[in-house]
Amino acid sequence: MYKRILVAVDGSENSVRAAKHAAHIASLDPDTKVDVLYVLDYDRTRSDVIHNAGRDDLHTDRKKRLAPIEAIFEQYHTSYEFTIKHGDPGPVIITHANEHDFNLVIIGSRGLNTFQEMVLGSVSHKVAKRVTAPVLIVK
Amino acid sequence: MVLKIMTWKEAWFGNIRGDILAGIVVALALIPEAIAFSLIAGVDPMVGLYASFSIAVIISFVGGRPGMISAATGAMALAMVLLVKEHGLQYLFAATILTGVxxxxxxxxxxxxxxxxxxxxVMMGFVNALAILIFSAQVQYIFGISGMTYVVVLASLAVIYLFPFITKAVPAPLVAILALTAxxxxxxxxxxxxxxLGTITQSLPxxxxxxxxxxxxxxKIIFPTALAMSIIGLLESLLTASIIDDITETGSDKNKEARGQxxxxxxxxxFGGMAGCAMIGQSGINVRSGGRGRLSAFTSGVFLMCLIVFLGEWVVLIPMPVLAAIMVMVSIGTFDxxxxxxxxxxxRADALVMVVTVLIVVLTGDLSKGVLAGVILSAVFFTAKISKIEVKKKVFPDSLQNIYTIHGQLFFASVxxxxxxFDDVQxxxxxxxxxxxxxxxxxxGAGAIDRLIAKLTQKQVDFELTGLDASSIRLLDSLSIPYAK
Structure with a gap:
């Protein structure tokens, strides 16, 4: 039933849990493919560039951040693919989810930055509201 | 991964609607900053406003990074304070030209x-010190003036941080200016x-x-300032360019950007403006508002000038506590x-480098001195680290054959x-x-091996060198050092 699953991650504990659910559901059917979407907002991008000299360092730094998530998919032997996008996480996830044909969208309930959530509202809430596919929010 | 650079046509006409809208948003955000940075530098607001207009428009043609916004900046303003104070405005114009050269x-x-x-x-120290300096420049407009000043500052901050709840279509600082001025x-x-604190002239430069x-x-008067500004400006511009490269996933020509700046x-x-450079914050506002091309920087400059010419008489009415609150927001946004x-x-060494960079900037008020100190300090730490050789000894009690493992780089500073x-070799x-x-x-390094071999031979030690890589062997060969028997 779930042939294509989108899971949005940001490297936080919750997103690792979300990835675990994605991997588990995907492992039930060998044909299922998981798209892992990592969205970097402006502040994150800015600090990434400040903290890394050059594009290679930047690439390695982000790869390391996503390593725990990669390990989960390896563990479940599911086929997966990473996509990194830049922008405001909510709208970017929504656009990406609606542009492609996903059967299920999975997202963690809380991101890294509580202050941002207070000011801008919860990303998972927006995603649940505006994505056309079924959405699973992992607490 | 090599990023593709936009073509000329893409950069100007690839995103017309997005670029024009973003340019307008940026222009509105530029006005308070240009005024505040002028006041930091100790010059009339027009000097910063003219600079922001002229730099934004010119860089849209000659810059190397489409989608990046350049104008009068805090980093540059801070570097020119002393020159303006001691020698005046005309020397600032001369220094600005020399900075460009x-x-x-x-x-x-x-x-x-x-x-x-x-x-x-050092880069982290740079942005953090910049944020601290921008903040401390506002202290005089916030603290110890009057109770009403505090009220207006707090009200402005409330609008700036809470208005995005309602809508993000209109920049919150602009709303704060309009509402609180009213x-x-x-x-x-x-x-x-x-x-x-200054005058606004409603005319073109x-x-x-x-x-x-x-x-x-x-x-002799302008060179030290110009040199410092030329480096600070490029540092912030090239850092900003890398951020925009990453966000937009397009490449940029950094040397062209340097020439363009x-x-x-x-x-x-x-044209009577102060030196400027790329702005991390404004470039962020631009890309978040949908700006991608050269057209957005061009629009921001032109629209800024229109606003000044038509609304200049209103600009002087902006209360300083509101402006100071906006700059507090800018400094919070600048801090990493x-x-x-x-x-x-x-x-520990890296952490110390960052702290020292920040401290030196804050103590001297000069970003270039902090960067220089940070670079030198980390070079010293690097040399100290790289010139450490560790010899690990594996001693087998029952055998006469022991293993010495060398860890590190053998060169003039380390040997x-x-x-x-090897004093303890039996x-x-x-x-x-x-x-x-x-x-x-x-x-x-090769000489050290030669000395070691002589020492071991004298002690009648039977030795063997293993695991040498090709380039090390070449060096030993070229000096005819008998490393293998």
Whole structure:
């Protein structure tokens, strides 16, 4: 039933849990493919560039951040693919989810930055509201 | 991964609607900053406003990074304070032109490739020190003036941080300006405004030749400031360009950007503006508002000038506490908050480099001095780290054959005490010296091996060198050092 699953991650504990659910559901059917979407907002991008000299360092730094998530998919032997996008996480996830044909969208309930959530509202809430596919929010 | 650079046509006409809208948003955000940075530099608000107009427009043609916004900046304003105070405005124009000339030179010399030698800890120190300086420049407009000043500052901050709840379509700082200026006028609240600190001229900038003597004396006065500004400006511009590269997933020509910054500053100096550079914050506002091309920077400059010409008489009414609150927001946005977690995780030496960079900037008020100190300090730490050789000994009690493993780089600075590590080798014993984790870099390194071999031979030690890599062997061969028997 779930042939294509989108899971949005940001490297936080919750997103690792979300990835675990994605991997588990995907492992039930060998044909299922998981798209892992990592969205970097402006502040994150800015600090990434400040903290890394050059594009290679930047690439390695982000790869390391996503390593725990990669390990989960390896563990479940599911086929997966990473996509990194830049922008405001909510709208970017929504656009990406609606542009492609996903059967299920999975997202963690809380991101890294509580202050941002207070000011801008919860990303998972927006995603649940505006994505056309079924959405699973992992607490 | 190589990023593709936009074509000329893409950069101008690839995103017309997005670029024009973003340009307008940026222009609105530029006005308070241009005024505030002028006041930091100690010049009339028009100097910063003219600079922002001229730099934004010129860089849209000659810059190397479409989608990046350049204008009058805090980093540059801070670097010119002393020059303005001691020698006046005309010297600032001359220094701005010289800054541009130097930047064109750095661009021609392809300075961008040296950016990678600036340690990340120094970069973090740079943005954090900048944030602290911008904040401390506002203290005089916030603290110890009047109770009403505090009220207006707090009200402005509330609008700035809470208005995005309602909508993000209109920039919150603009809303704060409009709402609080209206309130202050309506109720006749007694607080300072921009008009108390400077004048706004509702006219386009005109060409001028700085009124300074064309002499060696003048050059001596402006050169140190111009040199510092040329470096600070390129540092912030190239850092910002890398951020925009990453966000937009398109490439940029960093050396062209350096030359472009130079051209923009030269022309700006001749039109009565102060030196500027790329702005991390404004460029962020631009891309978040949908700006991607050269057209957005162009629009922001032109729209800024229109606003000044048509609304200049209103600009002087902006209360200083509102402007100060906006700059507090700018400084909070400039600070790299993830530096705190970096300080906890990073090696002690790197953390120290960052702290020293910040401290030196804050103490001297000069970003270039902090960067220089940071670069030198991390070079010293790096040399100290790299010139440490460790010899690990594996002693087998029952056998005469012991293994010595060398860890590190053998070169002139590291080999002083190298042979001492082998003082305890027993006469007549047999050792294996393993170089798998080591490398010989120069004649001094090879010489140390030669001395070691002489020492071991004298002690009648039977030895074997293993794990040497090809380039180390070449060095030993070229000096005919008998490393293998």
């Amino acid at each position: 130097l930047q064109v030179l750095w661009g021609v010399l392809k300075i961008a490739r040296f950016m990678k030698f600036i340690p990340r800890a 309130v202050v006028l309506l109720f006749g609240i007694d607080v300072q405004n921009v008009g108390n 005109t060409f001028l030749i700085p009124d300074v003597a064309f002499s060696f004396e003048t050059l 130079g051209i923009a500053n030269i022309i700006t100096g001749f 908050w993830s530096s705190f977690s970096y300080l906890k995780k990073a090696p 002083q005490d190298f042979t001492k590590e 006469i007549g014993s047999r050792i294996i010296i393993d170089f798998t984790e080591a490398r010989i870099w120069d004649d001094s």
